[in-house]
Amino acid sequence: MTGDVAQAAGAAPYLIGEAMRGGYGRGADILHGCTIAVERGEIAVIVGPNGAGKSTAMKAVFGMLDLREGSVRLDGEDITALSPQARVRKGMGFVPQTNNIFASMSVEENLEMGAFIRDDDFHGTMEQVYDLFPILRDKRRQAAGELSGGQRQQVAVGRALMTKPKVLMLDEPTAGVSPIVMDELFDRIIEVARTGLPVLMVEQNARQALEIADKGYVLVQGANAHTGTGAELLADTAVRRSFLGG
Template identity: 85%
Template sequence: MGEPYLIGEAMTGGYGKGADILHACTIAVERGEIAVIVGPNGAGKSTAMKAVFGMLDLRSGHVRLDGRDITKLSPQDRVAQGMGFVPQTHNIFGSMTVEENLEMGAFIRRDDFRGTLAQVYDLFPILKDKRHQAAGELSGGQRQQVAVGRALMTQPKVLMLDEPTAGVSPIVMDELFDRIIEVARSGISILMVEQNARQALEIADKGYVLVQGANAFTGTGKDLLENPDVRRSFLGG
């Protein structure tokens, strides 16, 4: 077995000159795989994802994409290398239309992106219906679709999602997860931080449980769901 397509290996670091939040944390995802990071509040889940995306300095450890060391690259350069990132909040331009938001996602493209736009509309039909509406007027679930769609406009090889179902109803959460599965089936790797741990692990090929910035449990989604220690400590029994 070769190295995973994307790996943040033994990452230790924090924000600025503050204390370390991550402690030798390792997160990896294969091509076309869904990897989910779960754990209690304050466990360092979002920090681990931001470290993989280059949003904080690592004191030790490495990030590699398709065998290339990208540890020193800026987030912007990582986007150019094929990484898309959707933050939990402030992830759309509210005063711009849905279509303008999606077009903003193609800012690094020099080719004709209309084919990708059509693919996003196929994935999220409601966005096509509302393409001329201000994104800020949409429901929470629809705004998340805009944010994911905009990230897909860069044609990423890896799509990173920070709490994509935060604040949405269970029905909308299920719909978003279905779309995320579709994206993974197209060959794009998904790395996702998710508070709804049980539901996320049900769709995960691989899961990471973090506690205090370190790996506590790692396994397939199915294995973690069946692990009595994980169930008792993180899934409510």
């Protein structure tokens, strides 16, 4: 299924940024009517060439730029007018590509910061994060800034999970890490999705991301170019030729 976005019949997606148009401040539009959605327990990935508006689409869903047209709905509720902080309280866990840890704080302090919106006992969630990322348990007293790139990304994802989000949003989680670390991170992301938590992810490593994706969106110049399952997009001749190196 390519060329436009076709929603499954029946209930609306759990999270959807629909027909989004907008840019930063008073600048020109970067998004041109693009639609991004993810269901419970699903991994949806946004791929495309550099400058396609992938991260901008993610930020629009999270409320980091004002939409000139379109809407964002979470579990049926229109949240288009909410700030990013309010969206976190509604259940959005967002991990930006850069500046996503407190480098001078320990791993454990970073995770505790992730629980800032909670007033219940969060230690059970912390144990779940340590079970998901065992290396963080070993390094919990170490400053997060001293960790490897892949370990820092684990801290960032773990901190987002500490909010007990209803949806996890990752902006290029494997940027700058080795292929081995990338595979490990993807394995952990699959584990997270299997718990029922929807995962929406922007990825530069398009082929590898589509291999784990239930749904994929190829953006070109801020608009949907191809949409389908990860397997469908990997098998699509036009997608392979244009975006996956043949």
